[in-house]
Structures are given as structure tokens and as C-alpha cells.
Amino acid sequence: MKARKVADLDPDGALADNAERIVRVRLDELCGFMPAAADPDEVVALHDMRIAAKRLRYVLELTAPCFGPYAKAATKLTKEIQDLLGEIHDCDVQIPETRAFAERLLAEDAAALHEAAGDADDLDPALLKQAPHARDHAGVAALEAHLRARRLLLFDRFLAQWSQLDRKGFRARLEYAIGERAPVHK
Amino acid sequence: MAKAEDIDVEPDEPYRRAGARIVRVRARELFEHADGVLDTRDIERVHDMRVASRRLRAVLEIFAPCFSQGEFKGVLRDVKALADALGERRDPDVHIDALRTFSKQLLAANKHGVNRMIEDLEERQARGNEVLAAALERAEERGLHGRLVALADDADPDDPEAAAQP
Numbered sequence: 001m002k003a004r005k006v007a008d009l010d011p012d013g014a015l016a017d018n019a020e021r022i023v024r025v026r027l028d029e030l031c032g033f034m035p036a037a038a039d040p041d042e043v044v045a046l047h048d049m050r051i052a053a054k055r056l057r058y059v060l061e062l063t064a065p066c067f068g069p070y071a072k073a074a075t076k077l078t079k080e081i082q083d084l085l086g087e088i089h090d091c092d093v094q095i096p097e098t099r100a101f102a103e104r105l106l107a108e109d110a111a112a113l114h115e116a117a118g119d120a121d122d123l124d125p126a127l128l129k130q131a132p133h134a135r136d137h138a139g140v141a142a143l144e145a146h147l148r149a150r151r152l153l154l155f156d157r158f159l160a161q162w163s164q165l166d167r168k169g170f171r172a173r174l175e176y177a178i179g180e181r182a183p184v185h186k
Numbered sequence: 187m188a189k190a191e192d193i194d195v196e197p198d199e200p201y202r203r204a205g206a207r208i209v210r211v212r213a214r215e216l217f218e219h220a221d222g223v224l225d226t227r228d229i230e231r232v233h234d235m236r237v238a239s240r241r242l243r244a245v246l247e248i249f250a251p252c253f254s255q256g257e258f259k260g261v262l263r264d265v266k267a268l269a270d271a272l273g274e275r276r277d278p279d280v281h282i283d284a285l286r287t288f289s290k291q292l293l294a295a296n297k298h299g300v301n302r303m304i305e306d307l308e309e310r311q312a313r314g315n316e317v318l319a320a321a322l323e324r325a326e327e328r329g330l331h332g333r334l335v336a337l338a339d340d341a342d343p344d345d346p347e348a349a350a351q352p
Contacts (some may be wrong), residue, residue, distance in 0.1 A: 003247065009201070009251045010201065010204065010251075011200070011201050011202040011205075011251055011252040011341075012200055012201070013200070013201055014197060014199070014200070014201065015195055015196070015198070015199050015201050015204045016197035016205075017196060017201075017322065019201075019248075020202040022248060043292060046339045054240075054244075055244070055247075058244035058245070058248065059244075059248050060242075061190075062193065062195065062204075062208060062245070062248065063195060065194075065195055065197075066195060066196075066197035067197075090252065090280070090284075093277075094281060094284075097281075101303055101306065104298070105302075133302070134301075135295070135298040136298050136299035136302045137297070137299060138295060138296050138298075138299060139289075139292060139295075139296040139297055139298055139300040139301075139302075139303075140294045140298025140299035140300070140302075141299075142292060142299075143187065143285070143288065143299070143300055143303070145331075146288065162220070181197045182197055184196055184197060184198055185194075185196060
């Protein structure tokens with residue numbers, strides 16, 4: 001996902017003023033994925049939301065000390081959302097990989113059994129014991145079931161976490177905090 | 187995981203000065219993690235270097251307007267290429283690690299298939315390591331660290347910290 005361009009950045013301007021503009025855009029990008037990403041089948045939106053969370057987190061990690069106190073809390077909250085979306089993304093990558101692996105084992109077994117049958121009229125079920133992956137299928141199926149269940153659970157957690165951010169006024173509080181300026185230490 | 191160095195910033199300091207200083211630190215951190223990164227027995231090394239590459243890339247993007255655009259684009263492209271190569275190695279590392287943990291919880295009869303998948307991923311890990319080795323060599327040949335420092339120095343030539351950097 002390409003990041004939205006931030007207008008009016010001035011290299012000679014104050015860090016806080018520029019960072020404020022960047023955070024506003026990155027925050028808007030992140031929040032813009034809801035409600036689309038509240039649909040568990042919206043794999044792309046969830047992935048893009050993770051990237052948006054990462055961008056917001058990195059700019060906040062560097063520049064939160066320039067702003068009001070909530071910016072620091074928001075950094076942690078953004079990281080938590082990013083981590084959770086990252087775990088969902090891992091499942092979204094690993095489930096099809098596991099499925100493809102299972103399909104490969106099945107195809108190899110089918111080919112081997114076909115060859116073992118020779119010119120028989122029908123396949124003898126007893127040949128199944130000779131299939132090269134006879135002992136592998138159960139574990140791969142268990143893994144796929146585990147990943148699917150984990151993905152459901154993580155998605156529930158994501159919805160609950162986002163709803164909590166919403167209830168606690170995450171967006172409004174961060175927007176307010178970046179309008180504040182921390183005292184200068186020099 | 188190695189923690190990124192905390193970098194003090196002041197709200198009123200020039201955007202370009204902060205950018206130059208932060209890029210120098212994050213570039214140094216990236217190359218400090220290069221030692222032993224090709225050793226597949228210790229997957230934390232590649233993880234640390236990958237995290238450092240992501241932080242550096244993020245910093246370059248955050249401070250992009252502060253840098254001379256011609257050189258910046260080439261440097262960012264090279265950082266992205268290195269980060270992608272680190273990902274090629276890291277992704278199977280993570281998957282193998284997760285499957286090993288998962289396998290411990292399984293009934294003996296179910297371990298075979300998961301172990302077979304781990305073997306498959308180890309082949310991918312070895313290919314990822316070759317990709318990473320080539321990317322590290324390319325970064326060295328193209329003087330990526332030096333170009334990053336030069337980019338930072340050029341962004342803020344008056345920064346008193348510039349001369350103090352190695």
C-alpha cells in the first residue's frame with residue numbers, strides 16, 4: 001500500500017510542526033480502514049491496515065516526545081494494534097501455504113497409488129499404507145485447523161481492541177495531543 | 187530483540203537536522219547487526235537486522251523531503267532491496283520456529299506431517315540465506331552505509347554532530 005503524500009512539509013521548519021502533519025495523515029489512513037477491515041474476509045484491507053499502523057507507529061516512536069502526553073500512550077496502542085494485525089497476517093499467509101502443502105502431499109500420494117495399482121481394475125484400499133505420505137496428512141490437517149481457529153480468535157481480539165480504542169477516543173485524543181507542544185529541554 | 191537506540195528530539199529543532207541525526211543512528215544500527223546474520227542456528231540476528239532495516243526505511247520515508255532527491259531515491263531503493271532480502275530469510279525462520287513449537291504439542295502420530303513441512307521450509311530458508319548473502323554483498327559493493335551517512339550530512343551540513351560521526 002502506497003502511503004498518502006503529506007502536503008506542506010518544510011525541511012527548515014520545526015520538527016514538531018512537520019511531524020504533526022505526518023501524524024495527522026497517517027492517523028487518518030489507519031482509521032480509514034474501518035469499517036472495511038471489520039469484515040474478516042477483507043484480507044487485503046487488514047494487511048493494508050497493518051502497514052498503516054506500522055507507519056503511524058514509527059513516526060510516533062520518533063516524534064511523540066514533541067507532543068502532548070497522550071502521544072506516548074498512542075504509540076504503545078498503535079504498536080499493539082499493529083502486532084495483532086501482524087499475527088492475523090501471518091495466519092493469512094500460512095493458511096494457504098499449509099493448504100498448498102497438503103494438496104501437494106495428496107497429489108504425490110495419488111500419483112504413487114495410481115502407479116502402484118498397475119493394471120488393476122480398481123484401487124485396492126490396502127495400498128493406502130504404501131502411500132509415501134500416509135503418515136503425514138493428519139499432522140498437516142491438524143496444523144491447518146489450528147491456524148484457521150487461531151485466525152478466528154485473533155480477529156475477534158482485533159475487533160475488541162479496535163472497539164476499545166474507539167470507546168476511549170483514541171483518534172480524537174491523539175489529534176489533540178499532536179496539537180500540543182512538549183516543553184523544550186535546551 | 188535488540189532495542190533501537192532512543193534518540194532525543196526537540197519540538198523546535200529543524201526537521202532536516204532531526205532527520206539527518208536519526209538517519210545516521212539508524213544506518214549505524216542496521217550495519218551493526220550484519221555480523222553473523224547468515225548463521226541459521228541463531229535466528230535472532232536476522233530478526234534484529236530486519237527490524238533495523240524497517241526502522242531505517244521508515245525514517246527515510248518520514249524525513250524524505252529533507253534529502254537531496256536524486257541520491258535519496260537510489261539509497262531508499264537499496265535499503266528496500268536489503269530489507270526484502272532479510273524478509274526472504276526471516277519469513278521461513280519464523281514459520282519453522284512456530285511449527286517446532288506447535289509440533290511439541292501434537293500427538294506423536296501427528297508430528298510426521300508437521301516435520302515434513304519443516305523440512306520443506308528449511309529448503310526455503312537456505313534459498314533465503316543465499317538471497318540475503320547476495321544482498322549483503324551488493325550493499326557492501328554499493329557502499330550503502332557510506333551513502334546513507336553522506337545523505338544525512340548533505341541534508342544538514344551545519345549539524346555539529348555530522349563531524350563527530352565515524
